[in-house]
Amino acid sequence: MESKRILYISQEIRPYLPESPISKPSLELPKKMNEAGHEVRVFMPRYGVINERRHQLHEVIRLSGMNIVINDMDQPLIIKVASVPQARLQVYFIDNEEYFKRKSTLINDKKELHPDNDERALFFAKSVIETVRKLGWKPDIIHVNGWFCSAVPMYLKKFNADDPHFSDAKIVYSLYNESFDGQLGPNLAAGMKFDGVEYPGFFNEPTFENLHKGALEYCDAVVKAHDEVPESLLEFAKEKDLPIFECIGEVDKPALKSFYENVVLEDVTA
Numbered sequence: 001m002e003s004k005r006i007l008y009i010s011q012e013i014r015p016y017l018p019e020s021p022i023s024k025p026s027l028e029l030p031k032k033m034n035e036a037g038h039e040v041r042v043f044m045p046r047y048g049v050i051n052e053r054r055h056q057l058h059e060v061i062r063l064s065g066m067n068i069v070i071n072d073m074d075q076p077l078i079i080k081v082a083s084v085p086q087a088r089l090q091v092y093f094i095d096n097e098e099y100f101k102r103k104s105t106l107i108n109d110k111k112e113l114h115p116d117n118d119e120r121a122l123f124f125a126k127s128v129i130e131t132v133r134k135l136g137w138k139p140d141i142i143h144v145n146g147w148f149c150s151a152v153p154m155y156l157k158k159f160n161a162d163d164p165h166f167s168d169a170k171i172v173y174s175l176y177n178e179s180f181d182g183q184l185g186p187n188l189a190a191g192m193k194f195d196g197v198e199y200p201g202f203f204n205e206p207t208f209e210n211l212h213k214g215a216l217e218y219c220d221a222v223v224k225a226h227d228e229v230p231e232s233l234l235e236f237a238k239e240k241d242l243p244i245f246e247c248i249g250e251v252d253k254p255a256l257k258s259f260y261e262n263v264v265l266e267d268v269t270a
Contacts (some may be wrong), residue, residue: 004260006033007139007169008042009128011146013091015084016050017105021226022176025247026145029256031087036257041137043128045120045148046080046093048103057082057093063134068096068126070119071191075099077127094127106148113180117148118188118206125151129160138165141260143172145225147180150211151188151203153218159197172260173219174247175212175237177228183207209233216240221259223247 010026017023026044034040046057063079078095094100099120107113114120129152132139144152153171160166184206192199202214212233216222222237224246237244245259 003037003039004140005039005041005138006030006260007132007137007142008040009142009144009149009152010042010044011148012105013042013044016044016055016082016091017047020178022146022178025174025225027084027087027089028250029143029145031084031089032256033260034087034089040089041132041135041139042089042091043131044091044093045105045124046078046095046100047105048101049105050093052080055082060092063131066127066130066134068123068130069194070123070126071187071194075123077130079131092131094124094131096123096127099123107180113182113184115185116187118185119191121148121184122151122188122191125149125155128152129155129166133163133165136165139169141172142166142169143174143223144215144219145174146176147178147208147211147215150215151192153215154192154197154199154203157218158199159195170220171218172221172223173212173215174223174225175229175233177226177230179208179230184211216242221245 008030012023013026014023030040030042057080060079060081066077067074068077075096075098080093080095081090083090106117153173156166156171188206189203192203200214200217202210213236216237219242222242222244224244225248227248
């Protein structure tokens with residue numbers, strides 16, 4: 001496969017957060033594609049639990065300073081960056097005092113979802129897209145990891161459908177078994193409505209399963225990244241006639257390259 005531009009978006013990435021079924025492949029996937037000669041960009045939230053001094057995060061002044069509108073409220077966007085040791089890989093961090101300063105990730109010390117995860121997820125999705133646009137970088141493949149990023153595919157295909165930075169990009173969505181009880185708040189759908197986006201009804205009841213289904217509505221391919229992915233989600237992907245690539249455990253670089261080239265980019269390279 002000739003060199004491509006691949007954008008990776010994840011809710012957690014090792015070594016900035018502990019190793020998990022999401023954080024490990026969220027590093028290994030871009031690392032191996034970077035080693036294969038592709039141009040890679042990686043984005044994640046800058047949670048307050050991330051030690052900025054230890055990981056040498058620093059603000060990217062030329063990218064910071066934008067405001068992201070969430071339900072008629074302007075939220076300042078701060079972009080930080082760090083290099084993954086021994087991987088020749090840079091990670092961009094989406095930061096905001098209101099949403100990401102707290103010393104936790106997506107759950108509090110009582111193992112409960114933060115009540116504003118709906119707004120945080122929307123802010124993260126819109127911020128990544130705006131930052132990539134400001135970089136002037138046009139990805140060929142956008143690979144999304146985790147339910148916290150589930151609004152990204154819809155915003156790319158609906159809200160930014162005519163943007164030349166994204167109009168030709170193929171979207172891959174990885175499915176993990178990182179379930180949670182209950183659902184996010186109403187401001188996820190409210191924010192989409194405020195933006196004038198015709199969003200699927202799944203986002204009106206943003207449960208774990210519905211968030212994934214909302215993302216799958218706008219994807220071009222799916223990665224099964226965990227043994228225990230709910231069968232209902234795999235069936236939904238099959239109903240959408242989405243190609244499914246199984247990538248559990250160690251990332252098989254040749255197989256991943258083949259999937260990107262022969263399945264995801266089939267329409268582009270034909």
